[in-house]
Amino acid sequence: MPALIQVENLKKYFPVGGKLLVKQWVKAVDGVSFEIYEGETLGLVGESGCGKSTTARLLLRLEEPTDGKVLFEGKNIYKLRGRELKEFRRKANIVFQDPYTSLDPRMTVFDIIMEPIRVHKIDVGDPEQYVLKLLYEVGLNESHMYRYPHEFSGGQRQRIAIARVLALRPKFIVLDEPTSALDVSVQAQILNLLKDLQKKYNLTYLFISHNLAVVRYMSHRIAVMYLGKIVEIGDAEEIFESPLHPYTRALISLIPVPDPFQARKRKKLMIQGEPPNPINPPPGCRFHPRCPFAKDRCKKEEPKLIEYSKGHYVACWLYS
Amino acid sequence: MPGHPLDRLSDAFISLIARVMTRVNPKWLERNRYKLEEWRLMLYALNRSPTGIAGLILAMGFVFIGIFGPYIAPHSYDFSYIAATGKYKLYWLAPPGTGGAILGTDDLGRDLLSQLLYGARISLVVVALVLPVGISIGVILGLLAGYYGGAVDEAIMRVTDIFLAFPGLILALALTSALTMRIAYAIANNPWLTSFVSAVFALKPSDALNIAPTLAIIVALWLVWWPGYARLVRGMTLQQKGNVFVMAAQALGMSSREIMFKHILPNILGPLLVFMTLDVGNVILVEAGLSFLMGGQIKIPEWGAIVQHGSQYLVNGAWWLLIFPGLAILLAVLGWNLFGDALRDILDPRTRRSIEFR
Amino acid sequence: MPEPIVIVEDLKVYFYTYAGVVRAVDGVSFEIYEGETFCIVGETGCGKSVTSRALTKLIDPPGRIAGGKVLFKDRSGRYINMLELDEETLREMRGKEIAYIFQDPAAALDPLYTIGYHFIETMRDHGTIRSNKEGIERAIELLREVAMPAPEVRVKNYPHELSGGMKQRAVIGIGLSNMPRLLIADEPTSYLDVSVQAQILELLRQLKEKRGLTLLMITHDMGVVAEMCDRVAVLYAGHLAEIGPVDRIFMNPLHPYTQALLRAVPNPTRRMLKLEPIPGNVPNLASPPPGCRFHPRCPYAMDICKRERPKMIEVEERHRVACWLYAKR
């Protein structure tokens, strides 16, 4: 299977504090490599501040990287200019977490969905018919066409955001926590809609979430991030059934399970403390201060991402 | 909320707009139904704000008198009862109501009411010339600074800071005194300018030269007015930039210019409109303050100058020369401020709801 | 069989807003037994937070408690109606008998004061301590109890100097400073990361055991319910849909809403091919649907559901449901 997107040693540092004097850097993303295959969903999980949203923005060139490259259909997106860049923007897009600020409150649904068409000057025939088709596709109808975003619930707004992205018939969509601002009863609607659309149009997704249950439901493969690094990546079922990295194991064991019997039986792998500050990440393996299995080596040397079994990579000294 | 007579007026107004627009484009109504509803609700909200209505009436009154004042004035601004009737004793500082002078006369026997009505025109023209220019400069610079950030922001805000650190009144006064002579030359040397200026300000062509200080004030206020807007718009732009829809527009491949003018500007227009409304009053006030400071004899009937002139006759007990021109300024400014304040509540959807259903 | 510490009868909290009366909590009854962990679960705007705040009349205008009773068992074993107490007595009850923890620990702490000061003022206003020095000592003890690292340093810190999890520990410690008997935790972990969430839940469990607390948990997360609770009340749009022991709710959900909710939540331990979403949206409480408020989204809706509100029926032991499907007619 060809990789639609290839990420190579991507880095993004943000400057903080003292303007003129000492420059400190938040290493939001610090040397990340992975690929996303056509038609699959790659789940990207991690706790807040681990760099998953920054990665998403880098992948769409909404930020310029400090280092590294992203190949989309074989071309480095940071080198694209003019028409090529525009073409990339047509093919790759994003659905954001917060449906309340992702739609311009001054525009009608019709204008919101037509905007990408206008920007890219695509001929779609009768615009109203085109928008209507998209509205049906995301589960809305003609009565919603000329309304303003504030008249919609969170779930409906997310549908509008999806329709806006679909308008360009993209190949790749980043889903940045698309349901974490929604209620559980609506979450399932949106997740299923996204799955159906993927099948219908052979879409490729990068699905970002901190909710492991949702990630498992959505993804084919999963990458786990910790403090700007990928610590484990592999097939979704394999990650959940036999996780390797202590961090992944802990995360999976700690998610509250909606089943009291299982909850009582389950063994938890507690980890102490909270993710440290990405300004001064710990030396060696970044997880070592919280890792129950940490050895001396972990404090000094940084483990590389190695292929433990086929397609299952892990960055941990336990496995080398 | 049925029964409110103003609401019925608002409904009639809205449906008039709808009918006219539908005549132009048959689909207009369907596409803008929710916008119309929004406008209707805004009008309803305004109807429920007595101070807002009072402000609107005062503000519109100011505009009306500014336009038609010179035509409804009983006399010309330089008409003197003393010169016309020769009754020096009667018309020297005549109190209100004296023989035809409704608001009294000044030391030259000039009719105060007529002067105030002509003065409204001058204030209105100053507002109409100062605000659009000052605001445009400020809005554009503020948008650029807020959107691009970094060096652009730093450069623009440094200059803005310099202007803000400067006492505005002094800056304007200095500029005014620096520019007056040049503008006077320009007017004296261009006959068409003379007739144009005197027509706009409703003055006699022989007085066109005397408007030079006022024109200088206008130019000075352009320079004084933009920094406030630059800072304001920069702040609002930064706030809007934090909205995800701006990033969504970037992801769609929109250019920065398009994002600034299609997404950011429309979203800050509401608060901006409020500030502009409030600033109408401020321009009137600052202009009056400047013409007050410039002082001297009143050759043209500027409100501030009339107050300054009148203050010299307080010793003679001529309170009307102080009270009435001051009230004229106060009411005009208060009108715009009341209206602007109500507008702030009406344009903010959260507070609007609470007015609507009161 | 322990006695109830709180009995809520037909509680009504209405918000008198511009858009009309919002019946945020409309006739809710339940009881909380001493020493148990009781959960109120529901989606955004279902009235779960409002219910918990109404227990001590912590409702600000435009909200008003429109009816019902909240009986609280005091230390002498008598039941007093909280809603009839005067403001001063209520104030003494809050924080001393009933303590609250809120969702966002970063917003709950006043950024301008040290952690220690929060402890001191809480204990001072309830007469628990006599001097500030004593307060600091107690604060350090309490912080140690909630497993705060380096408590001696933390009392002198300002809230922004603490991480999210530490802030929530501090909030819990402050809540416990006057030895309350009922702890109300309103979504205590929804702002925290998974690894920290597990720590906080574990801490709450331990504190409850150690101190013999009664715990009222408010949450939207069925996982947290399953992990923490003894009994559960399911709220939907200001109405109580179902109440019962946690095992029965998960094993044998009676209300169609509970059933649908459980099918819509993904389970991380299982491979799920298809979630079954609940159609439609949560209703607007300013103009809720008549009868059973769930009927527009309910697959089993009958005519009567649209007209009359169902009464609570005990279907199995201690497991009650408000649904016409179970009414004997």
Next chain:
Amino acid sequence: MTNLKRFLIRRFLTFIPTLIGVTLLTYVIAFIIPANPARFWAGGLKARPDVIQMIIHEYHLNDPWYVQYYYFMKGILTNSMIDPVTGYHVMSYILSRFPITFQLALFGFFFTVVLGIPLGIISALKRDTWVDALVRVWSLIGVSVPIFWLGYIFIYIFFYKLGWITIAGIPYPPKTITGVPIIDAILEGAWPVVIENIKRFILPGFTLGFASIGVVARLTRNAFLDALNSDYVLFAKARGLKKLRVYGHALKNTMVPLVTVLGLQFGGLLGGVPITETVFGIPGMGRAMVQAIFSLDFPVLIAGTFMIAIIYVVTNLIVDILYAFIDPRVRY
């Protein structure tokens, strides 16, 4: 505190461009005043050519503008330049008038704080009642009144009609310590002079502060309401804190945005000084600058704007320091 010191120095350095910019701007404006200043300074039409030449030489008027600017600034900063119109040393002249202006601004600021903040708090506590509406309308009237007019009305009532105040002269205490009359009088315990100063400055101060009172009241109201609706106030109530303590939390948090606005208002008061001083006949810096503009006396104009810019800078610094005291989140 060393951090604070370093921060203040850094802040001050960033203000240097502002100071240069302000004086340069004044200079440019003065430069485009078309009349011939040398002739004007030398006595107008009857000026003797040799005097004009001397003045041109003395003030470098034939040099390029940036050289002129350099000599002007040097002359002002070292207080070596003599004002061609008044004959005083320029900086001494401005410095002698500055304390009066400062005292006026202090009075205005006093009213702003003492009336504005309590009105705002009452307004918030009585939200949506007639009290609130009254404060709101009053604050709108406050920003709508032309202050010169208000000043004359006060003069008319309290001077002409009632005779309670004087509008001439400044009562000075026997010795000069800080230069600000009322502060010196208080320091020396010369209470009659203090009272005379209050009588002299109370109306100008109130007139000057009139607009700010409303502005501050409105801001206090909104900030206080925000604080009352915050989570920490809810948590404070939920902990059963006493009512006064809960309000204490809200009030301290209200101070955070308020400090900034008060700083801005102080700057705004200085802007209104020229008018107030003119109306009440106070021989301060504002009036001196207005006169300087009319007499093309731009050394005084530049020195005056320089002073005002310094006050602006210092006010900003004070706001920053206060911020650090109130809000522990502010780090330097």
